[in-house]
Amino acid sequence: MTTPTAPDAMYRNDEGLGIWEHRGKVAAVGVGHAPTARRWDGRAETCVGALSIQALRRAVDDAGVAPDQIDGLVVVPSTTTGSFWEEGKPLPLDVIRSFRQTQDPLDGIAKLSAEWLLQNMPELTNVRFTMYGPGCMSNALNVAAQAVGDGLTHTCLVVKSWHNFEGRYYQGGDNAGETLPGTAAITRLWGGPASYGTALQFAEYCRKYGKSHEMMAPFMENSRRNGLLFPEGYWAQHRPEELGPEDYLASRWIAKPANLFDNDIPIMMSGAYLFTTAERAKDMRQKPVYILNHASSNTRPRSLVPTLDEVEADTARSARKIYEGAGITADDLSFENMYDGFSLFHQFHLEGLGYRGIRFGEALDFYQTDISIEGPNPVSPSGGNVGGGRSRVWMHTDCIQQLQGRAGARQVTGVRPEVAVSGGPMPLAGNFTVWSASPD
Amino acid sequence: MSKQGVVPDSFSQPFWDAASEQRLVIQNCRACDRLQHPPAEACSQCGAGDSLEWKPVSGRGTIYNYGVVHDCPVRLLQEDQPFNLAVIMLDDDPGIQMYSHLPGTPVDDVPVGAAVEVIFEPTANGQLVPEWRVIGD
Ligand SMILES: [Zn+2]
Numbered sequence: 001m002t003t004p005t006a007p008d009a010m011y012r013n014d015e016g017l018g019i020w021e022h023r024g025k026v027a028a029v030g031v032g033h034a035p036t037a038r039r040w041d042g043r044a045e046t047c048v049g050a051l052s053i054q055a056l057r058r059a060v061d062d063a064g065v066a067p068d069q070i071d072g073l074v075v076v077p078s079t080t081t082g083s084f085w086e087e088g089k090p091l092p093l094d095v096i097r098s099f100r101q102t103q104d105p106l107d108g109i110a111k112l113s114a115e116w117l118l119q120n121m122p123e124l125t126n127v128r129f130t131m132y133g134p135g136c137m138s139n140a141l142n143v144a145a146q147a148v149g150d151g152l153t154h155t156c157l158v159v160k161s162w163h164n165f166e167g168r169y170y171q172g173g174d175n176a177g178e179t180l181p182g183t184a185a186i187t188r189l190w191g192g193p194a195s196y197g198t199a200l201q202f203a204e205y206c207r208k209y210g211k212s213h214e215m216m217a218p219f220m221e222n223s224r225r226n227g228l229l230f231p232e233g234y235w236a237q238h239r240p241e242e243l244g245p246e247d248y249l250a251s252r253w254i255a256k257p258a259n260l261f262d263n264d265i266p267i268m269m270s271g272a273y274l275f276t277t278a279e280r281a282k283d284m285r286q287k288p289v290y291i292l293n294h295a296s297s298n299t300r301p302r303s304l305v306p307t308l309d310e311v312e313a314d315t316a317r318s319a320r321k322i323y324e325g326a327g328i329t330a331d332d333l334s335f336e337n338m339y340d341g342f343s344l345f346h347q348f349h350l351e352g353l354g355y356r357g358i359r360f361g362e363a364l365d366f367y368q369t370d371i372s373i374e375g376p377n378p379v380s381p382s383g384g385n386v387g388g389g390r391s392r393v394w395m396h397t398d399c400i401q402q403l404q405g406r407a408g409a410r411q412v413t414g415v416r417p418e419v420a421v422s423g424g425p426m427p428l429a430g431n432f433t434v435w436s437a438s439p440d
Numbered sequence: 441m442s443k444q445g446v447v448p449d450s451f452s453q454p455f456w457d458a459a460s461e462q463r464l465v466i467q468n469c470r471a472c473d474r475l476q477h478p479p480a481e482a483c484s485q486c487g488a489g490d491s492l493e494w495k496p497v498s499g500r501g502t503i504y505n506y507g508v509v510h511d512c513p514v515r516l517l518q519e520d521q522p523f524n525l526a527v528i529m530l531d532d533d534p535g536i537q538m539y540s541h542l543p544g545t546p547v548d549d550v551p552v553g554a555a556v557e558v559i560f561e562p563t564a565n566g567q568l569v570p571e572w573r574v575i576g577d
Pocket of ligand 1: 469470471472473474483484485486487488491
C-alpha cells in the first residue's frame, strides 16, 4: 500500500463554504499519549516509532475498540523538531533491527510512514485507508475528520509524533557551514532564529497598541500552571516548575522581544486520536466529542515576514471560516485552545477569534484579568506548548478531554464545557477544529 | 559582521552578479508589474514563470521593524551576538522586505521608520551582499 498525501480539496480553505457538510457526524472517541522525553536516549523502546505505536495503542484502548475494527490511519510523516540525523553518522542498527523496516532505515527513528506503523502494529489487520496530513496534528485532524465524514474510513486513527536528538536544534547542516547556496543565501544569511518572525510581529503589535513584553507574564504563568495539571505533558512529567513573572521576565533573550520561555521546548512525544462516525461513536467507551467544523488557511505573506496587518487580516479570516462552517459565533465558545508555540502569537489567534469579544490590540489587557480554568474566560486550558512542551497536540487533547469531562485537575469549572476550538500553528495559515459535546 | 559565504546557483546568479556590481535587483513579474521577494520560480500572483525578470530598484528604503538576535542558529554569526536584525521596506514597493544587520547602528537602538540606503558588504568568501545603512550616519 502506498500512502497518498491529502489532496488540497480535503481542507476547507475558503470563506463562503457554508456549514460543513459533515457537521456533528464525526466524533473523537479515543486519546492516547506516549511518555515524553527531552531527547531520544537511543533505545528501541523510546524511538519515535515506538512512541507512536504506544500512543496509537493507548488511543485504541481508550476508545474500547477492537483493533480489527480500525480501518483508517492518518499520519503526519515528519517528526523533526528541527533536529536531523547527521549525514554520515552511523545508523543505529540495533534499533533498526528491532522493527520491521521500510525502505528508509531511519523510518521510525527520524520520520514516520504509515507503512512502518502498519508493519509494526500487526493487530491492525483491517486498515484499508491511509493518508498523510503533513505538518502538524492540526492538519492531520482536518484530514481525518474529512475522511471519516466522506466515508473513506469509518474508524480512523490519527497520529503525530516528534523526535529530538542530541545537539542544539537548527544548528546543524547549512547553519554550521562556511557557505550557503545562493538561493537560500538571499534570505538566510542574516541568521534569524525560528522565533524571529513572531518576535517581529509582537514588537510591531506592542508599538501599535502601546503594550509590552511584561504583559505576557500572566499568560505564561497560567499556561505553565495548566500544563503542570496535564499529566501527559513534558513539564508535568519531568520538570514540575511553575513559571512566575520573575522567572519568565528574567530569562535570556533568543530574539528580543522573544525570550527563552517564549520558545517552546523541543521534546520527544507522540499523541494519537481515534475518530469515528457519530453513529458508531454512540456505543463506545468514551463520551464522543463531535466535530462541528474544520477550517484551514494557506495564506502566504507578500514578502519575508508576515506583517501585523497580514496577521490580523488572516486570523480574522480564519475565524470567519471556523465559525461559518460550524454554524456558531464567538459567543458559543466555552473556551479556546489556540496554538501558542511561540507564546508571543497566541494573542493574535485570540483577537482574530474575537474570544470573549476582545478586539485587535486588547488581548494583553485581557491577560491581566482572570484567564484561569476556574474563571469565566479560560485561556489555553491545555497550557499549550508553553505548559507541555512542543507537540502542537495538547490543545486538541485538552478540547476532547474537557468536553468529555475528564480533564482531571485541569477541568474547567467556571464555564460549562460545550464548544471549543483548537488549532494553529502560525497565525498566518493554520488548521483548526471546532469540537462540541453535542452533535447539534 | 562576517556572514557565510555565498555560492550562487543558476537561479540566483543574476541577483549575486548584480550585487557584485553593487546594484540591487529584485525579481519582478512583467505581466503583473509586481515585485516579489524572496524570488521564486513563478509569480506568486499570476503563477507565470516566463514573465519574471530581475529588475533594478532604487536602493532606498525604510526600517520597518527589527529584533535583536541573542541566540543565532548560524555558527559564523554567533560571535557577533547580540546583533540587530531589521526588516527594510523598499521605497519602490513597501510590500517588499529585505533583511539587514544595520551596520553602524547600535544594538537595540534602532530608529524604526528611518530612511536607509543599500550598501554592499563582502561575505566570508568575498561575494558582495546587499546590506542597509541609516542615511545620515
Ligand atoms: Zn505575475
